[in-house]
Amino acid sequence: MHITRKLLSLAASSVLLWNTASFAVDDAELRKKGEYIFHLAGCMGCHTDTKNKGALLAGGLSFNTPFGKFYSPNITPDPVHGIGKWTEADFIKALREGVSPQGKQYYPVFPYTAYSQMQLGDIKALWAYLHSISAVAQPSKEHELSWYVFRVSNRGWKMLYFTSKEWENIAGKSAAWNRGAYIANALAHCGECHTPRNMFGALKTSQHYAGNLAGPEGAKVPNITHDVETGIGGWKKDELLAFFSEGATPDGDYTGGLMAEVVDNSLKYLSKEDAEALVSYLAEVPAISNVIKSKEKKRRSD
């Protein structure tokens, strides 16, 4: 298996050498790029049970939702319990279409809804990285869902709420804005938590980033639109950069809970340019007035 892969990639690189007479992309280089995508896309936080010292990407984390309790599966290269038998094409299909190699329709707790926008090159790099980590022989747990939730209904859900489309830059916007939009929406899926959902669990796109009183695990997720009063319109560029790298907020606090995980698993890895690109994008997220954090909550000592 491993040898075949090596041979295949050798073959691929000689083709590249022939075709372009340039140097083939080194495997290690590709994995490094994949690791960066892995960080930004936040796969770690959902597929590793860090609190119980679980192995990297071996799954087992639970997610309580209005539809029941989901468990993240093992996505290590283990051939029995993980995705060791998958091909790259299987992986691309899972991320782009939300369908397993056996044709199982995934639930949107797995944010393939965001990842379907990922650029093919990024998905391939991610695949190379995922295949380089240690296989863990740990069985995945069955979801515990409400009686009315079935996998087959995911198909209908998709017809209503999902279109698979790779991200395309928007003309007239700066390169930085476009890169930031890609990071926020295709990779770091900020909207999965910061945008409210309708009763079918689909994001209300008209309320993009306006905050969510019923976030994951009951979290109140703040408004991060550019609204000055109720969002983060008042945050300066260097304040946002400090938030991405350290989780520090302008009032001297440090973020906690889920957002601290997002900072630790994803945002702190942003390269300087990518962090600035994300700032450019956030600065233009249309302001929506929506109070999530009350003033009273902001100063608790009173």
Add this chain to the structure above:
Amino acid sequence: MLNIASKLSLAALLVGTINTAFAATTPAAAPAAATPAPATTAAPAAEDIAKYRHHIMETLGNMKTTIEFLLKGKVAANAGSIADQAKVMAMLTKNIPAMFPKGSTTHKSDAMPVIWEKWADFEKLAQDVATKADTLAKVAVAGNAADTEAKLKDLGAACKACHKDFRKDN
């Protein structure tokens, strides 16, 4: 909006209070790890201790912010003293667990009840902050700005670690 000078005097006041409080309750050299698991406290004290720790936590945040103002040269160096402000942080973090008696979550509190189930973990994170604040104070007194900035970041990461596990998202 409080200006820096009055924030500083508020902090000084708090240091005074907390020092006396400690003198009365804990022997000076007792390591935080030796703090006994908190007993269930009577209801009336719960609100006060929650308010009290909000003041202390906010002061920690304020000190961190004012140190950054000075480090980045946003205000003139004579507007405060990085070393003094760092020392305030070191003093205020000596015994964070004492501010969290069991059940003190009634007043505008985001403290998660799991704190009292995983008390040893909570104490460990608190001790880590105390140690890092001490280190910050030492380098701040020595006066090297780059070191101070690095240690302030280390401290911040430790503050975030406790908020990650033990504070509700709100």
